Amino acid sequence: MPAVDHLVCFALYAANRTTTQAYRVLLEPWNLTYPQYIALVTLWTDGDQSVTSLGEALQLDSGTLSPMLARMEAAGYVTRARRSPDERVVTVSLTPRGTALRTELAHVPRCIAAGSGLPDMDSARELIDALHQLTEAMKDLRDHPEPVIAASRAPRTTA
Structure with missing residues (x-):
């Protein structure tokens, strides 16, 4: 076994990469990428979003998000418009075609769930909760590494 x-x-x-590859296969007939799919899921579920709030939800920076939204707009799935009094705020909305994709792609979560090997929704929820905990812990480590570094240098005692 490799180290x-x-x-x-x-x-x-490896799990992330393989999961993304599975999504790629499932989304290929619609010429969608996984990040585009999760943007659609967010818009289907939460409604119109500012580019900023969508980027925060998807954890994507504007340098990644803007070109992706431009491709989605060119494909006819979303529109981007300045609708608020603040001209800097761009709102992303689904087009009728983008809304229709929700029905066409309804099988994707079922396929991922079936392929995951998780026996039921409770197991899926436990995994999701554990991954959210890990994400928060890694954000904390990223933002405040000093205590962890100091603790890892502390002398170890054995019982």
Whole structure:
């Protein structure tokens, strides 16, 4: 077994990469990428979004999000417009075609769930909760590494 198979980071990386590849196969007939799909899911569920709020929800920076939204707009799935009194705010909305995709892509979550090997919704919820906890812990480590670094240098005692 390769040494990387013993690393949590590699297991997460491999699971993420393989999951994204599975989405790629499922979304290919619609010429959609996984980030485009999650943008659509957010718009289907939460309604119109400012580009800023959509970027925050998807954890994408504007340099990634803006070109993606431009491609989605060119494909006829979304529109972008300045609708608020603040001209800097751009609102992203679904077009009728973007709304119709919700029905066409309804099988995707079921396929991912079936392919995940998780036996039921409770197991899926537990995994999602654990991954959210891990994400928050890694954000904390990213933003405040000093305490963890200091603790990892502390002498270890054995019982």
